Amino acid sequence: MLPSQVNVLIVGAGPAGATTSLFLEKKGIDHLVIDKATFPRDKICGDALSGKVVDIVGKLDMNLLTEIETDADAFMPCYGISFIAPNGKALEIPFRTRVNDHVSAAGFISKRVVFDNFLVNKLKPGRLLQACELVSFEKNEQGYNCQLRYNGGLHQVQTTMLVGAEGERSQVAKKLAGFKKDKNHYCAAVRGYYTGITGCKEGNYIELHFLKEVLPGYLWIFPLPDGQFNVGVGMASNKISKNKVNLNKALEEAISKVPALAERFKNAKPISPMLGWGLPLGSKKWPLSGEHFLLTGDSGSLIDPFTGEGIGNAMKMGMLAANHIERSLQAQKFDAAWNLQYDHAVYNDLWDELKIGRTLQWLTNFPWLFNFVVNKSLKNKTLRDTISCMFDDISMRDQMRSPMFYVRLLIN
Ligand SMILES: Cc1cc2nc3c(=O)[nH]c(=O)nc-3n(C[C@H](O)[C@H](O)[C@H](O)COP(=O)(O)OP(=O)(O)OC[C@H]3O[C@@H](n4cnc5c(N)ncnc54)[C@H](O)[C@@H]3O)c2cc1C
Structure with missing residues (x-):
């Protein structure tokens, strides 16, 4: 049964909406979550859950993290x-392997299809209405009057706070x-599942191949349980339009013609169609x-411009x-x-990191610079360790935005 009035209506039960609900539950706050899909449902993605995801899951409940760590069939x-x-x-x-004082x-x-279902299954029973779609909404004094399609009919629900997590x-x-x-702040990517890739x-390790044909962007190979792989390619939308790039074709050409990849894909088999999303x-x-x-998650447009990581930011939001x-x-x-405090909290937390991501994305426009940093790192353990620390330490990652970083590399 749909209530006619709720304090909080969360639209979407992906990582952003499900995490909002789980934290509200911890605080004992009544709310309703709706999703137009029925779970388990797929979401076109690279499927990589970064340290930020691990961190937020741990903050929700360390037992959830233990569940993830011990379910090798679902989580690699x-x-x-x-x-590359x-x-x-x-x-x-x-x-590094220490998270929240917990070695993982x-x-x-x-x-x-697995991870989102895992989160949704942790919602309090009755919190989520599946196959329930937000069709339209109208502002009134108390918030929004939302029209939802559910069970073959249209229903009105009044909410004080509307959370866009769609x-x-x-x-x-x-x-x-x-x-x-805005194509200057957008990426497009295609993804498919494979078996039989060798040489991992x-x-x-997750692999990001910065091929010059898809810069700024990369081809990825991410290993999954059961000998499967998530393979895809993503690229900045303005460059796709400018260079008329067909991502499916770019992927096919890379895995058949780039010698190092062709060798590894020799016996590989696609086990799903390639599907695209923004x-x-x-x-x-x-x-x-x-x-x-x-707004939370992709509704608020906060995917890291360099890595393409969005799940962690969605959960943080x-x-x-x-x-x-x-x-x-x-x-x-x-x-x-009053609600501007939320914008400030999100941007205070994530904007520095996103700015660095933006600069690194821009630097990939210069393949020679990328080659130079990698060549130098291969010869210099201290530099390799520094770059490794950059994954944990944002202030260190910020060094890569400074021209002095490259000058120091030049003079060793
Ligand atoms: C090809 C590709 C690869 C990526 N790879 C990675 C990666 O490896 N790692 C990473 O961290 N990020 C990756 N991302 C980004 C990541 O997928 C997103 O940032 C993440 O899914 C955002 O979560 P979300 O909850 O905001 O939205 P979503 O996961 O998209 O969930 C939105 C939910 O809202 C529901 N919904 C939509 N409209 C309505 C409506 N009107 N009424 C009711 N429900 C509605 C949908 O059914 C859906 O369940 C990738 C993205 C793409 C496209």
């Missing part, structure tokens, strides 16, 4: 990352925050709130949204000026 532990420069040389960086793999790889095609973001797709490094990047600040509404909703309910304030 990942111990490092390989950057345009010249074909690989820089292999092991991850720093990241995992898990099909989204992902890349969010109508809450478009209608209330004026979000418009021990430790289930990545709204966090390289431009959008409003994340307004009168009686908040879910956590911050729940904190803000708690304060709003206590103060009974939901106006745009």
Whole structure:
């Protein structure tokens, strides 16, 4: 049964919406989550769960992290990352393994059909209405009157706070925050599943191949349980348009013609179609709130422009949204000026990191510079260790934005 009135309506039960709900639950705050899909459902993605995801899951409940660590059929532990420069040389960086004083793999790889279902199954029974779609909404004094399609009929639900967590095609973001797709701050990517890829490094490293044909962007190979792999290619949307790139073709050509990849794909078999989806990047600040509404996850356009990581940021926003909703309910304030505190909390937490991602994305426009840093790192252990630390330490990653970093490399 649909209630006619709720304090908080979360639209979307992907990582952003599910995390908002789980943190609200911890605070004992009543709310409703809806999703137009029925879980388990797929989401086109690289399936890599970064250290940030591990961190937020641990903050939710360390037992959830233990569940992930002990379910090897669903979650592949990942111990490092390989950057393959345009010249074909690989820089292999092991991850650190201590999270929240808990020794764990720093990241995992898990099909989204599995991970999103894992999160949704942790929601309090009755919290989530599946196959329930937000069709439209209208502002009124108390918040929004939302029209939902459910069980073959249209229903009205009044909410005080509307949380847009509907992902890349969010109508809450478009209608209330004026979000418009901007090709300069957008990426497109295709993904498929394979078996039979050989030559992978021990430790289930994720591989990012910065091929010059798809810069700024990369081809990825991420190992999954059961001998499967998530393989895809993503590229900045402005460059796709400018160079008329067909991503499916670029992937096919790379795995059949780039010698190092062709050898590894010799016996590989695609086991799914290649499917595409968009990545709204966090390289431009959008409003994340307004009168009686908040945006979380891809609805708020905060994917890392360099790595393409969006799940961790979506979950971080879910956590911050729940904190803000708690304060709003206590103060009974939901106006745009008050809700700006949420924007500040999100950008205070994530903007420095996103700015670095934007600069690194821009630097990949210069393949020779990428080759130079990788060549130098291969000869210099201190530099390799420094780059490894950059994965944990944002202030160290910031060094890569400084011209002095490259001058120091030049003079050793
Ligand atoms: C090809 C590709 C590869 C990627 N690889 C990675 C990666 O390896 N690691 C990583 O961290 N990030 C990756 N990302 C980014 C990541 O997929 C997103 O950042 C992440 O899914 C955002 O989560 P979300 O909860 O905001 O949205 P979503 O996961 O998209 O969830 C939105 C939910 O809202 C529901 N919904 C939509 N509209 C409505 C409506 N009107 N009514 C009700 N429900 C609705 C949908 O059914 C869906 O369940 C990748 C993205 C792409 C496209």
